[in-house]
Amino acid sequence: MAANGERTFIAIKPDGVQRGLVGEIIKRFEVKGFKLVGMRMIHASVDHLKQHYADLKDRPFFADLVSYMNSGPVVAMVWEGKNAVKTGRVMLGETDPAKSNPGTIRGDFCIDVGRNIIHGSDSVDSANQEIALWFKPEELVSYTSCAHSWIY
Numbered sequence: 823m824a825a826n827g828e829r830t831f832i833a834i835k836p837d838g839v840q841r842g843l844v845g846e847i848i849k850r851f852e853v854k855g856f857k858l859v860g861m862r863m864i865h866a867s868v869d870h871l872k873q874h875y876a877d878l879k880d881r882p883f884f885a886d887l888v889s890y891m892n893s894g895p896v897v898a899m900v901w902e903g904k905n906a907v908k909t910g911r912v913m914l915g916e917t918d919p920a921k922s923n924p925g926t927i928r929g930d931f932c933i934d935v936g937r938n939i940i941h942g943s944d945s946v947d948s949a950n951q952e953i954a955l956w957f958k959p960e961e962l963v964s965y966t967s968c969a970h971s972w973i974y
C-alpha cells in the first residue's frame with residue numbers, strides 16, 4: 823500500500839456521541855487532510871467490545887471499560903493518509919485527558935480517563951486488526967480525493 827494509504831481506526835465513544843462532539847471530531851480529521859474511507863454508527867455488543875479491548879482483559883478497569891463502551895452508540899470510522907496511525911494518536915492526546923495538551927481532542931473536550939471520548943489505533947498492526955473487527959471489506963471505499971495533490 824502506498825505511504826499515503828495508511829489507515830487507522832478511530833471511534834467516537836458513547837460519551838463523545840452523547841455530548842454532541844461527533845461533528846467536531848470528524849472536522850478535525852477532515853481539515854487535517856485525512857480521507858474518510860469508512861464510517862458507521864453502531865451500538866456495539868459486549869462480546870465485540872471484549873474482542874476490541876482483548877489486550878486489556880487482565881486490567882482492573884476492563885469490566886468498567888466494556889460497560890462504558892456498551893452504554894450507547896459509537897461512531898466507528900476509518901481514516902486514511904500518510905502516518906494516519908501515529909498522527910491520529912497525536913491528535914487524540916494522551917490516554918488520560920489530564921495529561922493531554924490543549925489542542926488535542928482529549929485535551930480540549932474531556933477530563934476523566936474513564937470518559938475520554940475517542941479511540942484511536944496505537945500501531946499499524948492494531949489498526950488493521952481493529953478495522954477488520956469493525957468493518958467488512960465492502961464497507962470501506964476507495965476513491966481519489968480532489969484535494970489529494972494539494973495535501974501531498
Ligand code: DAT
Pocket residue numbers: 878883887916917918935936938940941942944
Ligand atoms: P488508549 O485509548 O489511549 O489507546 P489504552 O489502550 O491503554 O489507551 O486503554 C483503553 C481505554 O481504557 C482508555 O482509552 C481508557 C481506559 N483506561 C486506560 N487506562 C485506564 C485506567 N488506568 N483507568 C481507567 N480506565 C483506563
Ligand code: MG
Pocket residue numbers: 942944
Ligand atoms: Mg489503546
